[in-house]
Amino acid sequence: MQPQLIIFDCDGVLVDSEIIAARVEAAMISEAGFAITPEEMMERYSGLTTKDILFRIEAESQVPFQASLLDRMKETLDRKLASDVRAIDGAAAAVAAVQGPYCICSNSALSRIEAMLTRTRMLPLFEGRIFSARDTPSQRTKPAPDVFLHAAQAMSKDPAATFVIEDSVHGVMGAKAAGMRVIGFTGASHSYPGHADRLTEAGAETVINRWVDFTATVAALSEWSEAV
Known part of the structure; x- marks a missing residue:
């Protein structure tokens, strides 16, 4: 049928787009205090929203992120995707x-x-x-x-x-x-x-x-x- x-x-x-997202998110999360590679981002968090990724990493690592990080990541990623995807x-x-x-x-x-x-x-x-x-x-x-x-x-x-x-x-x-x-x-x-x-x-x-x-x-x- x-x-x-x-x-x-x-x-x-x-x-x-996932490769672009992984590179942007890994760089910004690493800069914020939790070292992670784009490869790790792709394997562990592909398919999740940026918000859910940050929540999971905070829970797993006990590394607190600034509230503004989510907005900055979204803005950076939207700009990069619109120009490069x-x-x-x-x-x-x-x-x-x-x-x-x-x-x-x-x-x-x-x-x-x-x-x-x-x-x-x-x-x-x-x-x-x-x-x-x-x-x-x-x-x-x-x-x-x-x-x-x-x-x-x-x-x-x-x-x-x-x-x-x-x-x-x-x-x-x-x-x-x-x-x-x-x-x-x-x-x-x-x-x-x-x-x-x-x-x-x-x-x-x-x-x-x-x-x-x-x-x-x-x-x-x-x-x-x-x-x-």
Whole structure:
């Protein structure tokens, strides 16, 4: 059975933004008193909001951050992403080839998503189909399932008949908690050794690292669901 809805994550799936975020956040967090590398940021915190990252690091390290750090990080990152982010090779073509309803579900703010899609010339593909976790009734971000369920409800689709493509463990966990099927993606610059294994362990049914494989993967998983 073909999916009723396909949901794309944005950061690290459509746009190569996670590497930029990791570098900016690692530099500013290290300067604030907790030494961390971009590689550690990508492996441990990819998919989380900047606010959640700071909260987790504070709790784990007992290093207090100034209240202004969050705002400064957001401003710096928004500026850097708007000027430097690039589309992941093949993403636009893969989206354009989708037969049926699709949308974006992201932890990023709507303004940031739109800025990145504008920069990468993909906004026309997604206008009216963008769901930010921050704009849901609960405002709970991934790994909570809320944004996925909100999108399915808004588009009148069955979560169980929805496929999600995600690059982060937190995103995979949220989609699985929503009762959706998940394809992992490791084709962005922030991918790390063991990335695919971690996505699979979190619940992804399969993992791809090239967009050219996406259509065939969806078709294969659809056939598999009919056979079981």
